[in-house]
Amino acid sequence: MPKLKTLEDLKRVRDEAQQALKTRLDTGTTITVGMGTCGIAAGARETMHAVLDELAKRQIDAHVTTVGCIGQCVKEPLVDIEQAGQPRITYANVRPDMVSRLIDEHLIKGQPVAEWIVGKM
Amino acid sequence: MEGYNSIEAVLERAIQLEVEAAALYTKAAATVQNEPVRKRLEEMAIQEQHHKSKLEDVRAGNVRWAIRRSKAEPVTDLRLSDHLVSGELAPDADYQDVLLFAAQREKTAHEFYKAMAEMVEDKLTQSLFEMLADEELRHKYVLEKTYEEVVYKDF
């Protein structure tokens, strides 16, 4: 490990290390992927990987969690996006190729993708 | 607000109320037959005398400082006796009766001072009334604490 010679060096290590700690701290945004048997069967794990990749690519801080069967099994994979202060939005039938648009419009532009919404809480 | 247009007038009235309270307890002590209960009433009369002396000190000394010191002490209203009924103390009054009687008297005094605080406009006089209200509430707290320990031991 190279010596930290300045305050800026310290800050750089901190910023890098903070990425690793993100899961343990509050980020304000949680993306939940239904991972019951129905979800897994419908390909929810691939969808979740797509979400993780997209978040990493765009350097977005968000928690990704899994949850059991929500109930609407025919609509799996189901993806919830919840941001601090906003209603929780549930998207249905989310395939990996849909993830990029979801993240771009809902998280970055702040515009939920209406045609894929199945529930709002 | 008539009659309370000065700190002195307020303190004068408060002192008078303590004197009346002491007389009330002394009179009750004379009626009650139960010996330890009678002694307790006499103690309460003496306590009211102490309150009177304390107020006289305040009158002679620094009112603002007394108010500040009082504000720094926490005061809790247990509201334990608020719904209970107490009349005149009968000759066969027991400890439960006496505690309740005294607690309700303190409550009346507390409410009186609170009402006064809301009616005056001068800030200092208002603070003084609030301090007096807190004092009475502290007395009520002590009495209600004892009531709970004695009467509500198993309740």
Add this chain to the structure above:
Amino acid sequence: MDEVVLTNDSQPSEHRFRADVLICGGTGCHSSNSHEVLLALESEVARRGLSDEVRVVHTGCRGFCSMGPVMMVYPEGILYCQVQSSDVPEVVEETLLKGRTVKRLAYQEPTQHQALPLYHDIPFYGKQIRIALRNCGLIDPESIDEYIARDGYAALGKVLSSMTPEDVLREMKDSGLRGRGGAGFLTGLKWEFARRSQSFPKYVICNADEGDPGAFMDRSILEGDPHSVMEGMTIAAYAIGAAEGYIYCRAEYPLAIARLKTAIAQAHEYGLLGENILGSGFNFDLKVKEGAGAFVCGEETALMASIEGKRGEPRPRPPFPAVAGLWAKPSNVNNVKSYAMSPQIILKGAPWFKAIGPEKSPGTAIFALTGKINNTGLIEVPMGIPLGEIIFDVGGGIPKGKTFKAVQTGGPLGGCLPAAALNTPVDFDALTAAGATMGSGGMIVVDEDTCMVEFAKYFLEFATAESCGKCVPCRIGGIRLLETLTKITEGKGTRDDLEVIKYISKNMRESALCSLGQLTPGPVMSGLRFFEKEFIEHIDDKTCTAGQCKSLVRAKCINACPAGVESPAYLALVAQGRYAEGLEIHRQRNPFALACGRVCPAFCEQRCRRGEIDEPISIRLVKRFMADQEIERPWTPARIEGPKLAKVAVVGAGPAGLTAALRLAQRGYRVTVLEKLPVAGGMMAVGIPEYRLPKGPLFAEIENIERAGVEIRCNQSLGDDFTMEDLFDRDGYRAVILAIGAHKSRKLGIPGEEKAGVLHGTDFLRQVGLINRGAAGGRRMPEVAGKRVAVVGGGNVALDAARTAWRMGAKEVHVIYRRQREAMPAYAEEVKAAYDEGVQFHFLANPVKVLGDDAVTGVLVQRQRLGEFDSGGRRRPIPVEGDEFTIDLDLIIPAIGQTTDTAWMKNTGIEASRASTFVVNEALGTSRPGVFAAGDAVSGPATVVEAVAQGNLVAVAVDHWLKTGEYARPRYETPRPDIAQLYDLDAYANAQRPHVPELELVVRQGTFREVELGFDEHTVREEAKRCLRCDLEWLDYMKIARPQAVTEEA
């Protein structure tokens, strides 16, 4: 212990994990095999193909030690307790893969048994503000990067780049931080003193000796977040002008030492230690010095001597370390926690810190909560939090429903505080004012089963062993104190010994060289201050009520029984089928075996040692069977002394009066019992209902007493039919015992109480009881059938009234109680039976008004919530404004408490207390010569066996007074029965306590038939053999020969 070397995750730092699973690797969890859990987790995660998503992290201690091994799952924030490697596959499958919580691993809240899987819902953490512990359990302590990610070394960076040493000193002083090692000296000021000294080199020293037994705050910080301490020390070094530092860590903490060394090495690599830190030109280096196993080295001057290589002995101060410390150079010694908090103060500023807690003790305090507490572990709470909140809210209260007795704060050199102190805010000054100390933060909670004398002795043993020996007051004073205290625990103490203890303590306090000697008397002095009664009981009565002092406790059951009944002896005889002999032994201490076999709360069972293994022996039911067997053979109590001329009058034929009468008659006196009611028995006859105590056994028992020569005259009321003067002057009694009980029911004091339809509990039960016992005398049963009834109260009178009303055909029976279910004084079995019988309970409810015109139509009830602690340690109910409800009723039965009727006492010269009990001296004598008192009239409402115990004692006191004219503290002594053990204990190792058969519910309604049916002979004899015969073990302990078997099993 091997050094635990972990690999950091080998993924490049850009890779983002979806989930982190944290396994606690603190010593506590480690000793519960948390490392195996971690390995199992890593392997299962890999097996399920989740290694890219899920990261497994080894952290320091999060504090919830009693629940270890602890596992935290992020980002959800789920906390799993007591995780074993066998649980790992399920956790991975359910939580990591499918996102479901595994409920059985979640924290179970102790009273409601609700599962609380989320960390922030758990009350243990809810009230904590984690400053020094902010990283513990959250980061991997062996990763300097994770520390830096949490703003680690940012404070140092700020200090080195933009603050002068004076700026640092000012910030620390303004924060008001007081040393967390225990003395509570202002940290900023201490640093300033060291700065002012103009001698070099200077040293920064961290006291990580943590010698207090039961304390592990410092250890957890060193194991869980070592860099925080190092950063704090570096900042201190900058402020005072030091270039070298020492961490004096006790050698008994190998994991902490290992982590420190790793951390120091990592800091060196990053250039955060050593020369030219962060390019500022400031140099500072740290060494770890291992302690040598002496508690006294926690004292700063002894600590420094130890670093210098000398024997750890303190020296007088001045000079203080800030002037001349290590190697006579200016040194700053602070505790681990003080250093750990400093970086946060620098980063967030003094006003932030000062705003937490009270003005004179700002910030947070860290406590290691141990002892008899549900949530054992480490907590950090704001200063000023009431002691009771720490114990009951954060700590989760006392296990097994036992009562809180005391809390020891400040370790072996601190003091204990009783229940009355539970509202004390926890800060340096308030704790000292209350009689204890803050100390380093150890908090040991004890319950009713702890003997305070033994507890003080435990700390004294520790302190005397750790005395360095340099000064006489500590070296000799400590030993003498210990000797004296040991004498008391062995029943050989005298009242003078208490004076000796006070004298030695005062001298040690004033003249010992260091605070070890000065504070050694702390625990025994605070024990004497708050629990003097226990010390006196050990001395005068040779009794250890808590049941701990081995010399004084032959068996916990005998000890727990207020009358000292010899349970192991009669259990052994019952096992052999020798019921008459067993009964005789029982009656030597308690003549009411038939009654108590049915109604006693069985304090003996609550303390039974077998109960610590599986279930206590069913002593009461064995007793019942034994007594029932002999009911056909009337008992004539034996004479103990020859006949005497003196006459004694006993007023009141309850258990206290009858027992006293019996014992006096056995000693030859002529005794007459005068009873107000038409029937004898007191509360046994007119309080306890027929379905709990049928009249057959009750009257048989009373007849036994008459057979001893006691005359019982009923319908004789004191004050109406005779006066005190009549007894002495007219009838020639030489002594009078007042055993009139507590039959007067307290009024509710609410409006409407005078309406028709309000019938007090004791009056209700008396009317029903007299009729059921065949003494109706023209009385009629109260009309209850078809009515809606509410009983107000939570004691046995209330429950008896409720269950009686149900039997009499009440349409609805309600019980309204002001506190919660757990606080009810009534026996748990009674409450359960009431529930079974359909009684509706309303808790945290207080009636405020009786509704109706002339007659009752209902009651208005106000809901309560729980507020501050009272002097007994219970939370007070406070009315909730506006939250009221109505119950429609026809009959209200108030039963909130009972007092003694003292109306007849005017001009009798007998003093009563305000609470209407008799004021008595040590010999149970009242203020009038020759008049004694016993039973509920002295103690307030209690149980049959407690009244019997008083009856025994007052008889001895009266006997002594009649013989000598003097009052003496009585001791009721009976020969010790040593019954041989005839069966093999091991054969009963797996035997289970039998369930007691009860009358079917459908049969109970409408009758007063006895509910409890008792055991059959075989069950009873087998149950008696589950007894561990602790009394024989006591013989062994006292080196007395065991009794030899004489007869074969009957």
